[in-house]
Amino acid sequence: xxxxxxxxxxxxxxxxxxxTVMIGGFGNAGQPFELIDALMDCxxxxxxxxxxxxxxxxxxxxxxxxxxxVKKMICSFPRQSDSWHFDAKYKAGQIELELVPQxxxxxxxxxxxxxxxxxxxxxxxxxxxxEGKETRIIDGRGQVFETPIHADVALIKALKADGKGNLVYxxxxxxxxPIMAAAAKQSIVQVxxxxxxxxxxxxxxxxxxxxxxxxxxxx
Amino acid sequence: xxxxxxxxxxxxxxxxxxxTVMIGGFGNAGQPFELIDALMDCxxxxxxxxxxxxxxxxxxxxxxxxxxxVKKMICSFPRQSDSWHFDAKYKAGQIELELVPQxxxxxxxxxxxxxxxxxxxxxxxxxxxxEGKETRIIDGRGQVFETPIHADVALIKALKADGKGNLVYxxxxxxxxPIMAAAAKQSIVQVxxxxxxxxxxxxxxxxxxxxxxxxxxxx
Amino acid sequence: xxIETSIQTSATPLGRDDLARLVAKDIKPGSFVNLGIGQPTLxxxxxxxxxxxxxxxxxxxxxxxxxxxxxxxDGDLINxxxxxxxxxxxxxxxxxxxxxxxxxxxxxxxxxxxxxxxSATGDLANWHTGAPDAIPAVGGAMDLATxxxxxxxxxxxxxxxxxxKIVEACTYPLTGVGCVTRVYTDKAVFLxxxxxxxxxxxxxxxxxxxxxLVPVPLTAAPAVVP
Amino acid sequence: xxIETSIQTSATPLGRDDLARLVAKDIKPGSFVNLGIGQPTLxxxxxxxxxxxxxxxxxxxxxxxxxxxxxxxDGDLINxxxxxxxxxxxxxxxxxxxxxxxxxxxxxxxxxxxxxxxSATGDLANWHTGAPDAIPAVGGAMDLATxxxxxxxxxxxxxxxxxxKIVEACTYPLTGVGCVTRVYTDKAVFLxxxxxxxxxxxxxxxxxxxxxLVPVPLTAAPAVVP
Numbered sequence: 086x087x088x089x090x091x092x093x094x095x096x097x098x099x100x101x102x103x104x105t106v107m108i109g110g111f112g113n114a115g116q117p118f119e120l121i122d123a124l125m126d127c128x129x130x131x132x133x134x135x136x137x138x139x140x141x142x143x144x145x146x147x148x149x150x151x152x153x154x155v156k157k158m159i160c161s162f163p164r165q166s167d168s169w170h171f172d173a174k175y176k177a178g179q180i181e182l183e184l185v186p187q188x189x190x191x192x193x194x195x196x197x198x199x200x201x202x203x204x205x206x207x208x209x210x211x212x213x214x215x216e217g218k219e220t221r222i223i224d225g226r227g228q229v230f231e232t233p234i235h236a237d238v239a240l241i242k243a244l245k246a247d248g249k250g251n252l253v254y255x256x257x258x259x260x261x262x263p264i265m266a267a268a269a270k271q272s273i274v275q276v277x278x279x280x281x282x283x284x285x286x287x288x289x290x291x292x293x294x295x296x297x298x299x300x301x302x303x304x
Numbered sequence: 305x306x307x308x309x310x311x312x313x314x315x316x317x318x319x320x321x322x323x324t325v326m327i328g329g330f331g332n333a334g335q336p337f338e339l340i341d342a343l344m345d346c347x348x349x350x351x352x353x354x355x356x357x358x359x360x361x362x363x364x365x366x367x368x369x370x371x372x373x374v375k376k377m378i379c380s381f382p383r384q385s386d387s388w389h390f391d392a393k394y395k396a397g398q399i400e401l402e403l404v405p406q407x408x409x410x411x412x413x414x415x416x417x418x419x420x421x422x423x424x425x426x427x428x429x430x431x432x433x434x435e436g437k438e439t440r441i442i443d444g445r446g447q448v449f450e451t452p453i454h455a456d457v458a459l460i461k462a463l464k465a466d467g468k469g470n471l472v473y474x475x476x477x478x479x480x481x482p483i484m485a486a487a488a489k490q491s492i493v494q495v496x497x498x499x500x501x502x503x504x505x506x507x508x509x510x511x512x513x514x515x516x517x518x519x520x521x522x523x
Numbered sequence: 524x525x526i527e528t529s530i531q532t533s534a535t536p537l538g539r540d541d542l543a544r545l546v547a548k549d550i551k552p553g554s555f556v557n558l559g560i561g562q563p564t565l566x567x568x569x570x571x572x573x574x575x576x577x578x579x580x581x582x583x584x585x586x587x588x589x590x591x592x593x594x595x596x597d598g599d600l601i602n603x604x605x606x607x608x609x610x611x612x613x614x615x616x617x618x619x620x621x622x623x624x625x626x627x628x629x630x631x632x633x634x635x636x637x638x639x640x641x642s643a644t645g646d647l648a649n650w651h652t653g654a655p656d657a658i659p660a661v662g663g664a665m666d667l668a669t670x671x672x673x674x675x676x677x678x679x680x681x682x683x684x685x686x687x688k689i690v691e692a693c694t695y696p697l698t699g700v701g702c703v704t705r706v707y708t709d710k711a712v713f714l715x716x717x718x719x720x721x722x723x724x725x726x727x728x729x730x731x732x733x734x735x736l737v738p739v740p741l742t743a744a745p746a747v748v749p
Numbered sequence: 750x751x752i753e754t755s756i757q758t759s760a761t762p763l764g765r766d767d768l769a770r771l772v773a774k775d776i777k778p779g780s781f782v783n784l785g786i787g788q789p790t791l792x793x794x795x796x797x798x799x800x801x802x803x804x805x806x807x808x809x810x811x812x813x814x815x816x817x818x819x820x821x822x823d824g825d826l827i828n829x830x831x832x833x834x835x836x837x838x839x840x841x842x843x844x845x846x847x848x849x850x851x852x853x854x855x856x857x858x859x860x861x862x863x864x865x866x867x868s869a870t871g872d873l874a875n876w877h878t879g880a881p882d883a884i885p886a887v888g889g890a891m892d893l894a895t896x897x898x899x900x901x902x903x904x905x906x907x908x909x910x911x912x913x914k915i916v917e918a919c920t921y922p923l924t925g926v927g928c929v930t931r932v933y934t935d936k937a938v939f940l941x942x943x944x945x946x947x948x949x950x951x952x953x954x955x956x957x958x959x960x961x962l963v964p965v966p967l968t969a970a971p972a973v974v975p
Binding site: 191 | 824827849886891892896
């Protein structure tokens with residue numbers, strides 16, 4: 086059931102300890118900063134977070150990690166010049182890391198939303214990231230079995246929503262938003278603008294409202 | 305390499321005997337009728353055709369089937385009130401049929417374009433359409449292993465193309481077009497309009513030009 | 524008041540339109556729904572706009588409106604039954620893989636399907652008569668049966684020959700295993716699942732009379748079921 | 750004229766910009782290309798617009814233009830290295846799964862990557878030094894390595910310590926198996942594959958001098974290789 090709320094605090098109020106939380110964004114583009122701050126404030130702990138990276142600088146996801154609220158990161162690229170909070174927790178053995186090639190991350194998230202039980206992909210075959218995984222040769226190519234990544238909650242950022250929860254994005258800020266919205270039980274979306282139902286061209290909707298649960302406008 | 309041609313005959317001229325040809329469309333919406341007629345005229349035989357249906361009435365795909373040019377159909381719904389040419393060939397044992405649930409058909413086509421070696425899906429589990437297929441229980445649900453459907457050629461219909469081959473579609477005529485364009489080695493597209501490069505909003509492109517090889521404008 | 528009389532909500536069997544109205548009433552506001560071809564399509568006549576129910580059609584659309592008439596008819600805007608339809612405000616279009624991802628990913632609240640047979644454990648048979656000379660055609664039936672959160676079946680309880688379509692085990696080829704949650708028929712509404720077949724209400728018969736027609740054990744559903 | 754002199758096309762080793770210019774020249778008009786982070790990004794400086802080469806960035810775009818400057822900078826328009834970039838006419842945006850489907854489905858003609866090591870059979874190591882205390886980070890490297898029709902590597906031939914980065918077998922953790930088709934270095938262009946390592950051209954050294962640096966057997970490539 087679609088829900089429009091007034092504050093980011095209301096938007097994240099039902100996120101529970103132990104949840105798996107997908108967070109959209111690649112670099113700063115598409116990062117739902119205000120929702121992440123609200124997640125910080127709401128106090129939920131023991132989180133498994135799915136994001137391409139593992140936080141940067143002293144804000145957002147990096148701060149959640151610093152405060153010990155993240156039990157496990159599922160990501161493709163945790164190591165960045167300013168990922169010091171993750172680095173410290175990782176080296177101290179205080180955070181788990183599931184490192185996933187970026188395309189497998191995207192496809193596994195997509196699989197969760199699309200009801201796929203698992204798939205074979207050549208990406209990672211013969212590498213240490215396939216160790217312990219089922220493999221088989223298909224059409225002469227080595228392939229690795231990968232499983233869907235489901236989430237309790239997705240926090241994503243879009244440009245506009247209409248009254249039915251349909252979303253459009255802006256440029257490369259689209260990135261993980263559409264697939265995370267489909268993979269999570271509850272999708273919480275911050276948008277720059279809410280437009281009347283009928284104002285979005287049905288040909289150009291990127292995320293249909295069926296994938297959206299909560300919308301909050303962030304100035 | 306992208307190629308703009310003047311006639312549908314030129315567009316299909318390189319389709320060879322024995323090819324696997326995907327044909328877009330669901331009902332009449334999105335059917336590339338003119339390209340199918342050109343395929344009829346070009347004489348290619350022993351075709352494997354992938355389409356949701358198996359031809360209707362006395363035109364297009366139905367005519368290809370009537371003339372014995374189709375060795376095998378891969379489709380979800382061959383039996384219709386006016387599918388008499390398929391019906392006759394099938395009952396005479398003169399055409400092979402691979403019957404695929406419509407969602408598996410779409411997902412298998414998508415898998416081919418996306419480089420997926422195969423996937424597990426609950427659709428069809430426990431039914432006669434899963435007989436002989438690998439199955440496993442994943443998260444408590446029976447699932448069937450399905451493989452990608454690749455094609456030599458896709459014949460599809462879009463609304464507009466720009467100079468880079470980017471495509472947009474119209475309403476439910478979009479259907480199989482985008483996934484077939486990605487799954488085939490050569491995508492041949494009939495469009496109602498060719499617009500200058502830059503005239504399509506990059507946010508609204510449905511099929512990027514990387515998936516398109518040949519474009520012909522059909523009045 | 525006996526259980527039998529308490530669940531008999533109509534003095535006569537329900538006609539197709541009354542049954543469609545009943546199904547519509549049972550769909551919660553805000554739901555996303557796919558209505559199968561044939562009898563289930565009638566349900567759309569009773570979904571009032573104020574209940575904010577969004578219809579999905581598997582050929583690539585959410586927000587499908589009523590059948591198109593006259594000048595509304597547009598060959599590029601059809602439903603899964605290939606009937607021209609209309610577009611409601613807030614609609615969206617997508618390609619076939621994205622459309623079936625909506626179904627297969629468990630995002631639809633309800634799909635309503637016709638059936639040849641439904642078993643006591645919710646197995647569905649609705650795509651193939653099993654006749655040896657029949658040309659098989661499945662369409663999206665298996666995806667709808669396995670994907671939606673709730674699968675409602677609408678059918679007459681009995682075949683023309685008087686046999687129950689609710690059976691111990693389906694004799695027709697299956698569409699899906701254990702997928703049906705509710706069966707709406709002219710004579711009763713049944714709830715199916717691991718706990719056996721429960722009867723929510725009957726039309727023109729008592730539970731005892733219904734039991735004589737149906738070859739699986741029936742129990743009255745707890746009154747709380749909506 | 751000996752084979753050695755016939756393939757030496759420069760009197761001195763190539764600088765990074767000359768190497769980038771050479772890679773650019775080898776990319777056929779109309780190609781779809783992904784340029785990895787670091788040295789490969791330099792190639793974009795030499796792709797003239799008249800050659801109609803389309804750049805893909807894995808964070809969701811085809812038709813990427815040059816780096817954004819000044820007022821062009823838009824935080825919603827970045828490349829895989831998180832650098833602000835521009836949009837060319839005919840660009841398109843898509844989500845991450847669709848973007849990686851372009852790579853993984855074999856639709857890119859070429860990707861150009863940096864490397865720590867390339868083996869004689871085209872194995873690539875470019876994501877992890879293998880140091881026990883290093884935090885591993887892979888990003889899109891494995892998808893690029895396995896997905897593109899041709900994988901070009903750009904690197905210096907030797908490490909700072911003077912060891913060849915073309916090796917019999919990689920000692921660093923692999924990114925992909927048998928995926929590299931061509932290696933552009935400051936001292937030579939190598940073609941890798943099942944037939945061993947062939948040298949297309951050398952810069953500032955003869956094939957014999959090159960062979961002394963590289964611990965795998967080298968042969969001169971047939972002259973027809975472009």
